[in-house]
Amino acid sequence: MSAFDEFxxxxxxxxxxxxxxxxxxxxxxxxxxxxxxxxxxxIDSMPKILAGNDIRTVVDGIARAAxxxxxxxxxxxGHVVKCGLGPIISDxxxxxxxxxxxxxxxxxxxxxxxxLFGHTSEDVYPALRDGSFGMTGETAAFVNExxxxxxxxxxxxxxxxxxxxxxxxxxxxxxxxxxxAGRAGIPLTVHxxxxxxxxxxxxxxxxxxxxxxxxxxxxxxxxxxSHLSGGVLLNIGSAVxxxxxxLKSFAxxxxxxxxxxxxxxxxxxxxxxxxxxxxxxxxASAVGGKGVAITGHxxxxxPLIAGCVIEQMERSKGL
Numbered sequence: 471m472s473a474f475d476e477f478x479x480x481x482x483x484x485x486x487x488x489x490x491x492x493x494x495x496x497x498x499x500x501x502x503x504x505x506x507x508x509x510x511x512x513i514d515s516m517p518k519i520l521a522g523n524d525i526r527t528v529v530d531g532i533a534r535a536a537x538x539x540x541x542x543x544x545x546x547x548g549h550v551v552k553c554g555l556g557p558i559i560s561d562x563x564x565x566x567x568x569x570x571x572x573x574x575x576x577x578x579x580x581x582x583x584x585x586l587f588g589h590t591s592e593d594v595y596p597a598l599r600d601g602s603f604g605m606t607g608e609t610a611a612f613v614n615e616x617x618x619x620x621x622x623x624x625x626x627x628x629x630x631x632x633x634x635x636x637x638x639x640x641x642x643x644x645x646x647x648x649x650x651a652g653r654a655g656i657p658l659t660v661h662x663x664x665x666x667x668x669x670x671x672x673x674x675x676x677x678x679x680x681x682x683x684x685x686x687x688x689x690x691x692x693x694x695x696s697h698l699s700g701g702v703l704l705n706i707g708s709a710v711x712x713x714x715x716x717l718k719s720f721a722x723x724x725x726x727x728x729x730x731x732x733x734x735x736x737x738x739x740x741x742x743x744x745x746x747x748x749x750x751x752x753x754a755s756a757v758g759g760k761g762v763a764i765t766g767h768x769x770x771x772x773p774l775i776a777g778c779v780i781e782q783m784e785r786s787k788g789l
Contacts, residue, residue: 494519509777510785524762529775531702531734533782536567541701543694544568545716547708548576551647552591553769556584558776560650567779569701570694571628571651571658572687574711575667578631578648578660583609585635585646604668612638614674621679626687628658657694659687661715692719699731703759705750706738707768713749720757733759738775740767 498518503511513529516522535542544559562568573581583590586608597603612634620630632652635643643649651658662684664670664677695703695716705712723730735754737746742765751761764771 610672627683
């Protein structure tokens with residue numbers, strides 16, 4: 471027998487499970503997927519629980535916005551391009567699903583390299599050791615020339631880069647988000663912090679041109695976000711720069727008494743980052759939206775969501 475006192479549980483009051491509130495129901499469980507099923511069937515087979523419901527919300531929100539002629543604004547970091555998703559994003563642009571793109575400096579650098587040369591993303595460690603990291607001459611010359619042209623011609627940074635990629639008749643243009651936006655005639659804005667991107671270290675970089683062009687892009691993005699009511703705002707893989715740009719866009723619009731109405735704000739990333747979760751998901755409710763976060767690899771989530779949106783739109787046309 472133990473030397474220590476034991477609490478007497480004989481008087482414990484119990485309740486019936488028939489009257490107890492339960493957060494999980496069998497009806498919400500996943501169902502096995504049959505061979506030959508479509509991609510929407512995969513989503514339908516997922517549990518109606520947690521992220522299973524969230525991905526349905528995202529797919530439905532994007533499809534409804536696209537079919538209703540509402541804004542779908544996709545902000546994205548460079549990892550989206552490096553994961554090979556340029557053709558997926560470009561296809562959504564060509565279909566009229568994505569109406570505005572916002573990228574950071576890394577994103578457009580990778581996009582330009584893919585479009586022009588078919589490869590990107592340096593091996594940083596050995597290149598840093600031998601002093602060659604960020605020193606690619608062709609990339610810096612191409613990007614910095616387009617930025618200088620943007621400032622001199624009164625264009626946005628993304629607008630000028632998109633035109634440059636198209637005019638270059640880039641061999642891999644079909645994989646370029648810049649080219650897709652340029653050909654579709656939609657805004658593609660670029661938001662940079664000077665000194666953060668490899669092309670900034672080259673003597674061809676004009677700080678005044680970069681600053682003027684990226685600030686113009688901020689104003690272009692704010693104008694696009696003023697039409698967010700009924701639409702969707704996506705942040706894909708930007709942990710700091712674009713969430714902060716979005717927050718300041720919200721601030722300007724609310725300062726000017728713009729009613730953003732209801733919209734869906736979605737953060738997609740392989741980690742839950744503080745700023746993206748706060749500025750995209752949490753702050754959306756402060757300005758009339760609803761925020762959702764789905765955590766996972768871009769190279770899986772983005773094609774999955776895109777495929778479901780396309781199929782849902784096609785099914786709706788057939789009704």
